Every structure is written in C-alpha cells, then in structure tokens.
Amino acid sequence: xxxxxxxxxxxxxxxxxxxxxxxxxxxxxxxxxxxxxxxxxxxxxxxxxxxxxxxxxxxxxxxxxxxxxxxxxxxxxxxxxxxxxxxxxxxxxxxxxxxxxxxxxxxxxxxxxxxxxxxxxxxxxxxxxxxxxxxxxxxxxxxxxxxxxxxxxxxxxxxxxxxxxxxxxx
Numbered sequence: 716x717x718x719x720x721x722x723x724x725x726x727x728x729x730x731x732x733x734x735x736x737x738x739x740x741x742x743x744x745x746x747x748x749x750x751x752x753x754x755x756x757x758x759x760x761x762x763x764x765x766x767x768x769x770x771x772x773x774x775x776x777x778x779x780x781x782x783x784x785x786x787x788x789x790x791x792x793x794x795x796x797x798x799x800x801x802x803x804x805x806x807x808x809x810x811x812x813x814x815x816x817x818x819x820x821x822x823x824x825x826x827x828x829x830x831x832x833x834x835x836x837x838x839x840x841x842x843x844x845x846x847x848x849x850x851x852x853x854x855x856x857x858x859x860x861x862x863x864x865x866x867x868x869x870x871x872x873x874x875x876x877x878x879x880x881x882x883x884x885x
Contacts, residue, residue: 761801761858766820768793769873772835779868788835788872790863802861804838804875805882808853816840818875822852839871842878855883 771793774786806818820836840857849855859878864870 761803762797762861764794764797764802764804764861766806766836769820769838770833770835772872782868785868787868788865790865790872794861794863797861798863800861801858802875803856803858803881805854805856806838808849808851808855809837810849810851814846816846816849817871818855818857834872837871838873838875840878841874841876847880847884853883855880857881 768791771791773789773791775789776784777787778784779787804818806820807822809817809819809823811817818838818840821832841859843859857875857878858881859875862874862876864872864874
C-alpha cells in the first residue's frame, strides 16, 4: 500500500512538473488509462504562426501527370505537427474571385500572383459561416484550423479553415 502511494505521488509530481515546462498554448491533463495515470497534451489556445515559419519550406522536383516535372513543396516538421490544429495568422486580404479570399504576407501589388513572392507567402481561407465582405489589402488576424498540402499542385500549400477574424475587421 505504501509503495503504491509513493508511486502515485511521484506520478502526480511528474504531471505537475510537466505543466511548468509546457508552452502556454498547451496544458497537460492527467488521464487514467488501464490503471495508470498518464499525461496527454491538449491544445487550449491557438498557436500563433508567422510568415517566417511558413517560408521555411523546401521543394522537390517530381513528375505530375498533367504538368510534367514540377516542384512540389516539402513542409517543415514544425508545421506538420500543426495539421488540423487551431492557429492564428496575420496578413493582408487578397481577393481571389468575387466569392473568396486568400491571406497574403504582402499587399496585393507585391503578392504571389504578381511574381514578387513564392507560393509559401499566401494561405487559402475558408471562413466559418458566411464569407465576410473584405477590402483588398485589409490587414487582419484570423483564427482557424491549419491545413497544409504537399500533393495537389492546383491547390494552396497552406490553408486556414473555419476561419474567423479576430482583429482588423471594420
């Protein structure tokens, strides 16, 4: 009995100690599984992304059945762990057509479409609910779910889905 209390006490101390060293956007929650107490990481707050981390990308040349040999993105490991996780991202609104927008590192005059930057400097946006009316070059911060794409050359490399504007709306 004493041995069990010591082990449980040490486990609880480890859980509490782990909480002290985790980033603010995560917390460790004790979970009982098969008679053992373990620690699981739960994301409470969104991870703040920036254009520097999105720009840390490599490309590899491969054949595509429609386009021949082209460069495919290879997303860095820091971003791969964020797939499907809540994030925030700040940038300029760029209209794609009369119904959709993208988030850009640069203003429209210097964006990816004008040849002033690479495809890693833009994110596709899917808004939660109705798409709001936005102005070109409006500077906003969005919160939503992160998704990356390394295989579909006709799609954005980065996406923010279920997006809501948390700063910059007028």
